[in-house]
Amino acid sequence: MYYVPDDTEKCGYYECEECRERFLDVRIASRLVCPYCGEAHDMEIGPDDEMPSVKESAKLLEVIEGEDVEKYDALLSLAITGGDYSWI
Numbered sequence: 362m363y364y365v366p367d368d369t370e371k372c373g374y375y376e377c378e379e380c381r382e383r384f385l386d387v388r389i390a391s392r393l394v395c396p397y398c399g400e401a402h403d404m405e406i407g408p409d410d411e412m413p414s415v416k417e418s419a420k421l422l423e424v425i426e427g428e429d430v431e432k433y434d435a436l437l438s439l440a441i442t443g444g445d446y447s448w449i
């Protein structure tokens with residue numbers, strides 16, 4: 362398991378609207394801060410910008426449960442290393 366612990370029975374499947382990265386997280390919320398790009402921007406915010414907080418750019422696509430957790434985790438992990446995941 363790459364994204365979530367081995368005994369995870371339920372997790373959220375997210376896609377970031379900024380960098381298009383897809384990932385799993387044990388936290389289930391309608392939106393999350395993207396772990397790939399979400400925390401990289403806060404040093405560049407100037408005094409005129411209205412949103413000093415980190416943007417929650419990752420959107421929940423699906424809630425994954427049971428053995429699908431392991432399946433999605435394996436597929437997404439493969440995607441990172443160059444595997445074919447186009448059928449998801």
Ligand SMILES: [Zn+2]
Pocket residue numbers: 377378379380381382395396397398399418
């Ligand atoms: Zn992102």
